[in-house]
Amino acid sequence: MPRLLLLRVLRLATLLIGVSVLAFALVHNSPIDPIQAYIGANVDITDEQLARLREQWGLDRSPIEQYLAWAREMIQGNFGTSTLYEAPVIDVMGARFGASLALMGVAWTMSGVLGYLLGVTAATHRGRLADRLISWYSYTLSATPTFWLGIVFLVVFSVWLGWFPVGLAGPQGVPAEDVTFAQRLHHFVLPSITLSAVGVANIAMHTREKMTDVLNSDYVAFARARGESDWQIFRNHGFRNSVVPAVTLQFAYFAELFGGSVLAETVFSYPGLGSTLTEAALGGDVPLLLGIVLVSAVFVFTGNLIADVVNAAIDPRIRSRA
Structure with a gap:
């Protein structure tokens, strides 16, 4: 039983890693720009504000750096902050x-x-x-x-x-x-x-x-x-x-x-x-x-x-x- 339980835990861990990598890759390569989706039709925003927003969200880093930063937070139990709801992800999902x-x-x-x-x-x-x-x-x-x-x-x-x-x-x-x-x-x-x-x-x-x-x-x-x-x-x-x-x-x-x-x-x-x-x-x-x-x-x-x-x-x- 302990061996079967260990195998199940390892299988779940590899599943979560694979699913998260695949989901992150699909979102990163999608035609939807998170910044544009966030600001909508606001045309008054300047390039400096866009750059500051990208830096705040970590979008100025490479995809690998973005994923690793997210994974480190996940290991610590922090799901991050939703950009759409401007609230912790765990609170949005819990509601x-x-x-x-x-x-x-x-x-x-x-x-x-x-x-x-x-x-x-x-x-x-x-x-x-x-x-x-x-x-x-x-x-x-x-x-x-x-x-x-x-x-x-x-x-x-x-x-x-x-x-x-x-x-x-x-x-x-x-x-x-x-x-x-x-x-x-x-x-x-x-x-x-x-x-x-x-x-x-x-x-x-x-x-x-x-x-x-x-x-x-x-x-x-x-x-x-x-x-x-x-x-x-x-x-x-x-x-x-x-x-x-x-x-x-x-x-x-x-x-x-x-x-x-x-x-x-x-x-x-x-x-x-x-x-x-x-x-x-x-x-x-x-x-x-x-x-x-x-x-x-x-x-x-x-x-x-x-x-x-x-x-x-x-x-x-x-x-x-x-």
Whole structure:
């Protein structure tokens, strides 16, 4: 166990280094100038002021020096200062982390539970109407981009029907401390449904195939011959053999979940880490962008690690191989 833990820590360290280097290189070579993005259309600024601002932000140094300076601060626990928000990066991320965590948590739970139940239902009713409807939903939604689905939901449920607000996390113009829980929930419904719909489809499709293989196996045929009911077959044979790949896929979905959150939050103007990441990229806010990228990398790594632990707890064969 200590050896496996050490390997995981080393793997996480190399992942963070690689992700930070790649993100820094992409931002540095992007056509967006952080200074111009910061000052906007202000044409009264002088060359001396521009030079002073570049020196203050450290942009007058080479890319390697800029990255090493940022890495030294990161090792000491300092994420830097956001140039867009003029506040510490850790404070900016902290103010938006809760909103994103709630959105992704609800979407992740819905996708796992509903996806597994729909997959089992489709497999146990293979060839019937329920199976055809669930299969149609799964194949259609798994091929649908998150942002496009969000736009469709906005048009249908916000514009045409008027059931939900167009976006944001609360009524426009109302201070955050005055927004009620019911209002937050009203603004929360569409983004969470958008983010969970695709996840439900993926889990349902994979669970259906795995459960179908289990039901067509020889040991299930023998169980039927012994007189076991459908519930006994599912409890004794189907659940354990189908839930392991579902759990693996569910925790591996962390990467797609965060990526989908970026698109969903942008479409609905939801104030979370995803929309903040988009603002940081468009505004050339390197410290904020790198901070969110590192947090997302840890988020995805943690999901994969939890998947390994849960699988080992469910399947003794995985424990013996570990």
